[in-house]
Amino acid sequence: MSIDVPNTRRAKAQAKGPFGSVGKILDELDDRLGVAKGGRTFMDKIFPDHWSFMLGEIALYSFVILLVTGVFLTLYYIPSSDLVTYHGSYLPLVGQRVSEAYASTVNLSFAVRGGLLMRQMHHWSCDIFVGAIVVHMARVFFTGAFRKPRELNWSIGLTLLTLAIINGFLGYSLPDDLISGTGIRIAYSIVLAMPVVGTYIAFWLFGGNFPGTAIIPRFFILHVLIIPGIMLALVGAHLYLLVRQKHTQFPGKGRTEKNVVGSPMFPVFMAKTTGFLFIVGGITALLAAFAQINPIWQFGPYEASRISYAVQPDLYMAFLDGALRIWPSWTFHSFGHTIPFEVFVPAIVFPGLVFGLCYMWPTIERIFTKDNELHNLLDRPINRPKRTAAGVSVGMLIVVLFFASSTDVIANFFHVSLEEVLIAMRVLVVITPLISYPVTYKICKELQAAKGGKRKVANTVTRSEEGEYVATPAPVYVDDLHSDLAAMQVPRFIAPAPDDVEEGSGTRVVER
Amino acid sequence: MSDHEQRTPVELQGLAANDPHLQPASKNPKQAERVIAVCFVLGIIFVAAFGACFWINAQPWKIGATLGAGLSFLGIGLVAWGKYLMPQGPFVEDRHDLANSTDDRDAFAAAIVQRGGDVVKRRKLLGGLLGAGMGIFGVVAMFPLLRSLGPLPKKTLDSTDWRKGTYAVDITGRRVRVGDLAVGSIVTVYPEGTQNTDRGQAVDQTVLIRISNENFTTMKGRENWGPQGYLAYSKLCTHLGCPVGLYEQELQVLVCPCHQSTFNVLNGAEPEFGPAPRPLPQLPLYVDASGYIRAQSDFDQPVGPGFWERS
Numbered sequence: 001m002s003i004d005v006p007n008t009r010r011a012k013a014q015a016k017g018p019f020g021s022v023g024k025i026l027d028e029l030d031d032r033l034g035v036a037k038g039g040r041t042f043m044d045k046i047f048p049d050h051w052s053f054m055l056g057e058i059a060l061y062s063f064v065i066l067l068v069t070g071v072f073l074t075l076y077y078i079p080s081s082d083l084v085t086y087h088g089s090y091l092p093l094v095g096q097r098v099s100e101a102y103a104s105t106v107n108l109s110f111a112v113r114g115g116l117l118m119r120q121m122h123h124w125s126c127d128i129f130v131g132a133i134v135v136h137m138a139r140v141f142f143t144g145a146f147r148k149p150r151e152l153n154w155s156i157g158l159t160l161l162t163l164a165i166i167n168g169f170l171g172y173s174l175p176d177d178l179i180s181g182t183g184i185r186i187a188y189s190i191v192l193a194m195p196v197v198g199t200y201i202a203f204w205l206f207g208g209n210f211p212g213t214a215i216i217p218r219f220f221i222l223h224v225l226i227i228p229g230i231m232l233a234l235v236g237a238h239l240y241l242l243v244r245q246k247h248t249q250f251p252g253k254g255r256t257e258k259n260v261v262g263s264p265m266f267p268v269f270m271a272k273t274t275g276f277l278f279i280v281g282g283i284t285a286l287l288a289a290f291a292q293i294n295p296i297w298q299f300g301p302y303e304a305s306r307i308s309y310a311v312q313p314d315l316y317m318a319f320l321d322g323a324l325r326i327w328p329s330w331t332f333h334s335f336g337h338t339i340p341f342e343v344f345v346p347a348i349v350f351p352g353l354v355f356g357l358c359y360m361w362p363t364i365e366r367i368f369t370k371d372n373e374l375h376n377l378l379d380r381p382i383n384r385p386k387r388t389a390a391g392v393s394v395g396m397l398i399v400v401l402f403f404a405s406s407t408d409v410i411a412n413f414f415h416v417s418l419e420e421v422l423i424a425m426r427v428l429v430v431i432t433p434l435i436s437y438p439v440t441y442k443i444c445k446e447l448q449a450a451k452g453g454k455r456k457v458a459n460t461v462t463r464s465e466e467g468e469y470v471a472t473p474a475p476v477y478v479d480d481l482h483s484d485l486a487a488m489q490v491p492r493f494i495a496p497a498p499d500d501v502e503e504g505s506g507t508r509v510v511e512r
Numbered sequence: 513m514s515d516h517e518q519r520t521p522v523e524l525q526g527l528a529a530n531d532p533h534l535q536p537a538s539k540n541p542k543q544a545e546r547v548i549a550v551c552f553v554l555g556i557i558f559v560a561a562f563g564a565c566f567w568i569n570a571q572p573w574k575i576g577a578t579l580g581a582g583l584s585f586l587g588i589g590l591v592a593w594g595k596y597l598m599p600q601g602p603f604v605e606d607r608h609d610l611a612n613s614t615d616d617r618d619a620f621a622a623a624i625v626q627r628g629g630d631v632v633k634r635r636k637l638l639g640g641l642l643g644a645g646m647g648i649f650g651v652v653a654m655f656p657l658l659r660s661l662g663p664l665p666k667k668t669l670d671s672t673d674w675r676k677g678t679y680a681v682d683i684t685g686r687r688v689r690v691g692d693l694a695v696g697s698i699v700t701v702y703p704e705g706t707q708n709t710d711r712g713q714a715v716d717q718t719v720l721i722r723i724s725n726e727n728f729t730t731m732k733g734r735e736n737w738g739p740q741g742y743l744a745y746s747k748l749c750t751h752l753g754c755p756v757g758l759y760e761q762e763l764q765v766l767v768c769p770c771h772q773s774t775f776n777v778l779n780g781a782e783p784e785f786g787p788a789p790r791p792l793p794q795l796p797l798y799v800d801a802s803g804y805i806r807a808q809s810d811f812d813q814p815v816g817p818g819f820w821e822r823s
Contacts, residue, residue, distance in 0.1 A: 278587025289576025
């Protein structure tokens with residue numbers, strides 16, 4: 001009798017089947033969960049390659065960094081506005097009466113190993129997060145990626161931006177330092193400015209008249225649990241829809257409305273995107289290491305009757321602060337009631353209009369274009385001059401308001417009077433969007449006429465022995481090589497190359 | 513027996529390993545591999561250095577620099593591996609319509625509209641009652657949230673703790689006397705007893721400025737509010753409630769650092785510039801027989817930013 005006993009390495013491997021022990025594990029998993037089909041489809045999922053598609057990834061990975069560093073911070077932060085006497089390692093504060101929130105934030109910066117780095121990483125990645133969302137949103141807008149069937153994902157993204165801004169403000173307020181405390185005071189007054197319901201909402205939110213008793217613990221639970229929880233769910237929905245509806249792509253060779261051309265999820269996209277997570281984390285860590293952000297020990301603890309010069313909010317709130325600064329002091333006061341238009345319009349109506357316009361844009365555009373088709377190919381912005389011009393116009397409005405939030409700093413820096421800066425800003429905020437629209441429209445039209453769109457090929461110029469100059473096209477870029485091949489389905493398996501030498505079976509017959 | 517044949521039925525497409533789609537994008541893969549290897553080695557070194565820095569509790573910038581460099585090098589290496597050494601493709605995948613057939617759509621709509629609708633239509637009373645119950649619950653379910661969160665505003669925004677005869681004290685609780693301030697000086701005062709409370713600091717805070725040695729009238733009807741040159745204004749900006757903390761002595765204005773509203777001290781704190789819509793309320797003062805600065809009454813209007821109920 002003779003049986004095959006696998007006793008060489010190769011034979012043992014072969015006995016396990018062509019996919020080895022990993023294959024075995026996958027088989028066992030498939031027996032129980034039926035993952036093979038869906039799993040493979042996911043591995044084969046195609047991601048189109050374009051640099052602008054990574055902007056959303058920056059936002060996603062900043063969110064991951066926010067969660068990780070945020071968890072670290074919650075271990076040391078104490079959400080309490082009870083007053084304690086500071087006895088830490090930062091000498092200028094020793095002996096002062098400060099809130100526990102402030103004391104614990106200073107302590108986690110100086111006394112906890114790695115604490116300052118984590119806090120700075122948290123703050124930096126928040127700024128990167130909101131910035132990346134805005135730039136990602138601009139990409140989606142200008143390329144028309146929000147069109148049918150992706151309107152819902154556009155709305156989810158906008159909601160994420162709104163929540164990111166709100167949560168950024170809440171987190172910024174938690175250390176209870178002088179500058180953030182002033183920010184809370186302003187936020188309270190903005191809520192108060194809502195007609196009819198303002199005072200009630202403010203009292204419920206803060207547990208009474210400013211400063212109330214409950215701000216810090218309430219802001220804390222909103223900041224670390226409720227809003228991040230909602231955001232996590234929305235990020236999941238955002239990515240689920242991305243997978244379900246598949247990514248958009250720019251038009252190009254072999255690309256149609258009915259396919260996706262690019263790299264497969266595994267391993268190419270996974271390698272690139274994981275590497276990108278590391279890079280985003282690395283850059284955040286480098287920023288946190290070398291660029292100080294929000295040194296609250298220099299600002300001092302919040303006291304309601306103190307204030308400092310150049311009080312400005314974090315980046316993403318600046319446009320609102322700018323609007324508050326330059327809006328005139330028009331107020332309504334009659335019939336026994338006051339409507340503080342000087343606050344209500346710039347701080348509530350205006351952002352409501354901007355965000356409302358963004359939410360409504362896919363609908364607005366469909367009404368104007370009467371285009372009800374499904375779109376998977378992206379627009380080049382120059383081919384949609386009206387949309388591009390509208391986007392640039394609103395974007396420029398926000399940019400002007402951003403600078404308007406520094407009127408006092410600008411006046412000081414350029415040694416001009418505050419009044420002149422204010423008037424200049426009021427003029428700019430009106431004319432910049434008005435000028436941006438026609439200028440952008442015209443630029444788009446000119447570019448269309450120029451029939452651009454293909455990268456110019458570099459030439460190599462050589463001089464012959466006779467002194468004659470000859471220009472020959474230079475070798476193509478690595479990126480351009482792609483276009484030489486036709487796109488094909490991801491193969492189900494990879495066979496050995498035909499010229500590989502066939503090897504023996506690797507089993508040995510053993511006589512018993 | 514052949515596992516291999518079971519796993520890969522004949523219709524599955526394979527691709528020969530030397531197919532150009534599976535080749536790396538890099539023209540010089542050997543060199544790319546060397547560069548990536550260097551990135552990974554640097555990444556390993558820096559990540560290890562990060563651990564060491566953390567362990568010995570090095571300065572924060574060293575911990576951050578090593579972590580940042582380590583992650584960046586690993587990331588750059590991994591991205592480069594994916595971009596230059598992995599199958600260059602391009603690969604394609606079909607998009608399948610998400611929309612279902614008209615039949616499927618109709619069946620779905622029928623399930624909701626007909627099957628569900630009929631049930632409700634046939635029992636209109638039950639549907640109405642259930643709707644009423646859910647509706648009422650929807651409203652009252654908000655009560656625990658709203659009514660537990662805080663008190664109702666009532667009239668609390670209309671007044672401060674200044675009363676007739678209240679002493680003005682500074683942050684340490686010392687009563688201010690008429691000789692304490694030189695002309696041109698300013699101090700923040702509170703109603704005696706509130707200087708250490710949240711409400712005292714947030715709502716009652718008042719700036720006391722001495723602008724001359726003579727009684728000063730800021731406007732008609734306030735003839736005796738500024739005894740011996742002492743003027744008191746609410747410190748809450750009427751725009752957004754920031755403390756109006758900057759006093760420009762030469763121009764005799766108070767400036768709010770938040771949004772640069774400027775109030776004329778000599779003119780009843782009338783706003784001269786910026787978004788503030790109203791003057792700062794002025795506190796009527798008197799000097800008592802012992803020389804202490806005291807309030808004649810509360811402010812004659814609510815302090816701070818505007819709100820709906822402010823009449």
